[in-house]
Amino acid sequence: MTDIALTTPKVATDATTPFGMFWRKFRRHKGGVAGLIVFTAILLTVYVGPLIHTIDPNKIDIRAKNQGPSLAHPFGTDNLGHDMLAQVMAGGQISLAVGITAMLLALLLGTLVGVLSGYFRRLDGPLMRLTDLFLALPLLPLLLVIIMLFRDTLRGAFGPETGIFILIVFVIGITSWMHTARIVRGDVLAVKSQEFIIAAKSSGMREYRIVLRHILPNVLSSIMVSATLGIAAAIITESALSFLGLGFPSDFPTWGRLLFDGANFLQITPSRVIWPGLAISLTVLSVNYIGDAIRDALDPRTQVH
Secondary structure (H helix, E strand, O other): OOOOOOOOOOOOOHHHOHHHHHHHHHHOOHHHHHHHHHHHHHHHHHHOHHHHOOOOOOOOOHHHOOOOOOOOOOOOEOOOOOEHHHHHHHHHHHHHHHHHHHHHHHHHHHHHHHHHHHHOHHHHHHHHHHHHHHHHOOHHHHHHHHHHHHHHHHHHHHOHHHHHHHHHHHHHHHOOOHHHHHHHHHHHHHHOOOHHHHHHHHOOOOHHHHHHHHHHHHOHHHHHHHHHHHHHHHHHHHHHHHHOOOOOOOOOOOHHHHHHHHHHHOOOOOHHHHHHHHHHHHHHHHHHHHHHHHHHHHOOOOOOO
């Protein structure tokens, strides 16, 4: 009696799905994997850490001021007795929220300008000249002027914390969209000359449907890379503004504000500057590595082995 070999059709595994292929390419980028691990650890520390380390970041304990790291205060304390670990975690929540929200605003503006400029020839000239105008502006003095003009108005309308949050996010978002617009425009110019776009136009498909169904999916990789890099740029900008004393109030800590407050006590308690500075550096580096890995993973020219 002979054995009959039964062949079964191959079942598609997760590795053959678009996300599976993306993940296989992503994990080949060692820097991207390391950046993802570090960034995930920072997110867990910032948002889950306060549930474990329950000290109020604004609690004042004069008897414990200017202390070094200890079991009670792992990151030490400042000149008013604030627990630095609690302040770094609370500051991280604000800095990350500002970075992500400002990135989304800049990404929306940049993608809109880039798609309109690249797809509609009559809008290309005016929109690119507007982009060049924003690129030519000195950004830091512009940010300082906008904040000085509208800070008190927004504080009175929305409160000191919410008003400053809206202002910081707005000024960072409207001054950070230009590079995304240029990148998206270049990709749209390359995509719209492809045969499937010409076929879609010939079939009578409306312009907005072509943009939504064919243009945007093909420039998504550039948008995602701009998103990761935008978070890092927004965090750095917010930290710079807070370090100059123009960000959030002192009782509303951010990483940049902690650097600003700790600069005068650098010789007494250097950990006040080390911990928020390390948090900013690790966050920016990890996000940049994640962006590089996403760019390589979404590049169709790379092969999966």
